[in-house]
Amino acid sequence: MSTKKELGGWLLASPYLLSAILFFLIPLGWSLSLVFFDWNVISPVRTYVGLGNFREALTSTRVFKAFVNTYKFMGIIVPGVIVASLGLALLVQHLPRGKQFYAVGFFLPYLASGVAVSLVVRGILSYDSAFNEFLRSVFGSSPRWLRDPFWATLVISAMIIWKLSGYYALIFLAGLQGIPRELYEAAALDGAGPLTQFRKITVPLLYPAFYTVLVLSVGLCFGIFTEPYVLTGGGPRFATHTWQLEIYSQAFERFRAGYGATVAVLNAVITFGSILIIRRVVESWGRRLGFR
Amino acid sequence: MRKWWQVLMGLVVVGVVGAAQIEIVFWTAPNPSQEVFWRRMAEAYMAEHPEVKISVSPMPEAPTSEAGILAAIAGGVAPTASENVFVGFGDELVRSQAIVPWNAFANWDQVVAARAMEETIKAWVFPDGNHYIIPLYVNAMLVAWRIDILRELGYEKPPRTYSEVLAVGKRLKEVYPDKFLWLRSELEVPTWWQRWFDFFVFYYAASGGQPIITEPEITADDEAAVAVLGFFKTLRDQELLITEPLATGFEEGKTIMTVLGPWTFPWWKENYPELVYGETYVLTPPPVPDNYPADKPVYTFADAKGLVLYAQATPQQRQAMWDFIAWVLSNPEHDLLWIQTTGMLPARDDVGKNPLFLEYIKEKEPALLDYAAAIPYAVPPIFHYKYVDIQELMGLECIYPVLIGELTPEEGWEAWKAAVKDILK
Structure with missing residues (x-):
């Protein structure tokens, strides 16, 4: 009986296990084997370079820019996406009717093609767009949205915030719906205003949602690709260069599979480390709130 | 009984032909018109040569055609031959x-002689x-010029x-302050292949x-390179060059000059039929520096x-592919079909002189005559496997x-030279 049960369990888990082996473990092992070689995947000559790829990556200006830019994006995207998604969740929560309809509506940007959205944004921000014509008529000039390092960073961050807010709002909305109404009623009887209720009840009890959104959004900052690829090519002057752009450029434009794999491994290690630090910080906040 | 016998004989014949048939694979560029051309060529060749299946x-394109080729080679599933390879990638x-x-x-x-490409091939x-x-x-x-706007400005030729x-730019700004001479938003983007369509030109x-x-x-001409950079800078300083994206540019007459390849014409015909060669554009x-000899x-x-x-193909497959390619290239009618199907000019020495091509071009797409005349003076991409680094550094x-x-x-050009020297070592 027990063996039958075990077999059934393995059978049910097998599609996941198989896909994990095929699409995760084998590619991971392949990547790890590549990092010690200078190889373009087709040449019969595979040059062993030891830790040479790591030395090159750790002293590369391009990798350094990708590293710095990721935290720059994180500094804008993480707070931005939390404020926007929490705001949306609160808005939907307080709607008298049609909550599901609006929640799904806000989720739609998450499903939109990154390339299509980037092309629309490019049109909106083009020099002769109605938006820029308006800015020039009011302020006398319009920003060089995609050609100035400051504005380009901001535009890409705003696009990602817009894309993710609806999705993360669903996580916050689920958290909000789990907070008992009685707590707010009791607080109101004690004289707590809406702001105090928000600070003392809503925010602490949304800790699990904050935790999830923070970890997801931090991880996402290490995977930014489509928006800078389509809009800026990583420029101007590497201002919007990212880890994924660097991996793509090395592996698929320069055909340096070994070095590309090395950058990917570094990216994975730094992503893992960053998420670990964020988790520790958020968990210490959670412990103070009584969550374990 | 007789019917069965006929079916059996038929199967034997098919089996024998099938066994003797050699199969080769040809990859076209990811461009529908080029695919149409090669399919027609393959069908015509197979009709004459039943022993070959193409x-x-x-x-x-995963994610680029070059990466797609590499992946196929790495996976051992490369075709026998393909088109769409330029010299830099060829070097790799x-x-x-x-x-x-x-x-x-x-x-x-x-x-080579039959295709009239003895000069081009060099x-x-x-x-x-x-x-x-x-x-x-x-x-x-x-370079395409909006001759209709130039005429409005008082110029009869570009x-x-x-x-x-x-x-011309100064006059343009006097008459149309909102127009620009040239839209080149990619000039500030480091993407390596964009340099093919601005600096290199x-x-x-x-x-x-x-x-x-x-x-x-x-081995570059330093003086020429510096002159080009100075020209770009002057155009930008005088607000004649716009490096931000525009929703519409040359086609709508918001700019009056653009660097143009012949692949644009089918798109123009469909979307901007009002653009007519000789009337609205030439x-x-x-453009060249002032001291460039006029003759x-x-x-x-x-x-x-x-x-x-x-190299992955067998010697028999390579021979069969060569026979097919030789058959395609040796007949000028096939190159005429190439022009008719793709709108691009074949790499032949005589494309601007051979009456076969000239008649068609004059009648159907006279703008291609200018492209044909420019072929002897058109320089292919740089011949170095590190072309991505070399061209990306040019932008950066x-x-x-x-x-x-x-x-x-001067400083910019020296900075590029210094950066590239390390790569060429």
């Missing part, structure tokens, strides 16, 4: 022993003396030199076609790609800092 399909394939030379086949010289010889790529098409990059261009014009790199050295070689031909960049034969170290005024044109 499978034609577009090459995968040669270094990886992934392609074999075409000139090893016995009748190579006859095919620019495609690899350092080891072999021909790994057969040039298929050459798109010389020309400017030739930098000073003349700046004078103007550089080859200014330098008389002087190669930028002759491995392993920089084509010229790129000297003006060079330009050539977007040129060709055919390669993969040179063009962008010069445009924003951080470096002078």
Whole structure:
């Protein structure tokens, strides 16, 4: 009986296990084997370079820019996406009717093609767009949205915030719906205003949602690709260069599979480390709130 | 009983032919019109040669056609031959022993002569003396001018030199302050292949076609390169060049000059039928520095790609593929079909002289005559496997800092040379 049960369990888990082996473990092992070689995947000559790829990556200006830019994006995207998604969740929560309809509506940007959205944004921000014509008529000039390092960073961050807010709002909305109404009623009887209720009840009890959104959004900052690829090519002057752009450029434009794999491994290690630090910080906040 | 006997005999015949049939695979560029051309060629060839089965399909773009080719080679599923390979990527394939030379086949010289490409082929010889790529098409990059707007400004023909261009620009701003001379938003983007359509076009014009790199050295004409950078900077300072995206540009008459390849014409015909060659626009070689001799031909960049034969194929497959390619290239009617189907000019020495092509071009697409005339002066991409680094650095170290005024044109050019020297070592 027990063996039958075990077999059934393995059978049910097998599609996941198989896909994990095929699409995760084998590619991971392949990547790890590549990092010690200078190889373009087709040449019969595979040059062993030891830790040479790591030395090159750790002293590369391009990798350094990708590293710095990721935290720059994180500094804008993480707070931005939390404020926007929490705001949306609160808005939907307080709607008298049609909550599901609006929640799904806000989720739609998450499903939109990154390339299509980037092309629309490019049109909106083009020099002769109605938006820029308006800015020039009011302020006398319009920003060089995609050609100035400051504005380009901001535009890409705003696009990602817009894309993710609806999705993360669903996580916050689920958290909000789990907070008992009685707590707010009791607080109101004690004289707590809406702001105090928000600070003392809503925010602490949304800790699990904050935790999830923070970890997801931090991880996402290490995977930014489509928006800078389509809009800026990583420029101007590497201002919007990212880890994924660097991996793509090395592996698929320069055909340096070994070095590309090395950058990917570094990216994975730094992503893992960053998420670990964020988790520790958020968990210490959670412990103070009584969550374990 | 008799029927069964006939069916059995039929199966035997099919089996024998099938066993003797050799199968070869050809990958076309991921461009529907090129696929149509090669499918028609393959069908016609197979009708004459039932012993050969040619499978034609577009090459995968995963995520680029070059990466698709590499993935296929790495996976052991490379085609017998493909088109869409330029010399820089070809150099990478040669270094990886992934392609074999075409000139090893016995009748190579006859095919080169039959296709009238004895001159064109000279620019495609690899350092080891072999021909790994057969040039298929050459798109010389020309400059299109809105002649209707130029006439409004009082000019009957487009400017030739930098000073003349700046004078036209000045007049344009006086009459139409909101218009720009040139829209080139990619000039500030470091994407390597964008340099093919801006710096290289103007550089080859200014330098008389002087190669930028002759491995392993920089052999560029410094004076010409600095002049081009200075020209770009002046255009931007005088607000004649716009480097931000515009929703519409040349087609709507918001700009009056653009660097143009012949692949644009089918799109224009469909979307901007009001753009008529000779009436609304004309084509010229790129503008040149003021001291460039008026009687000297003006060079330009050539977007040129060709055919390669993969080492993974068996000797029998390679021979069969060569026989097919030789058959395609030896008949000028096939090149006429190429022009008719793709709108691009074949890499032939006689494309601007052969009446077969001239008649069709004059009647159907007279703008192509200018492209045909420019082919002898069109320089293919740089011949170095590190072309991505070389061209990306041009944008990063040179063009962008010069445009924003951080470096002078001289300093920008020296910065690029210094950065590239390390790569060429």
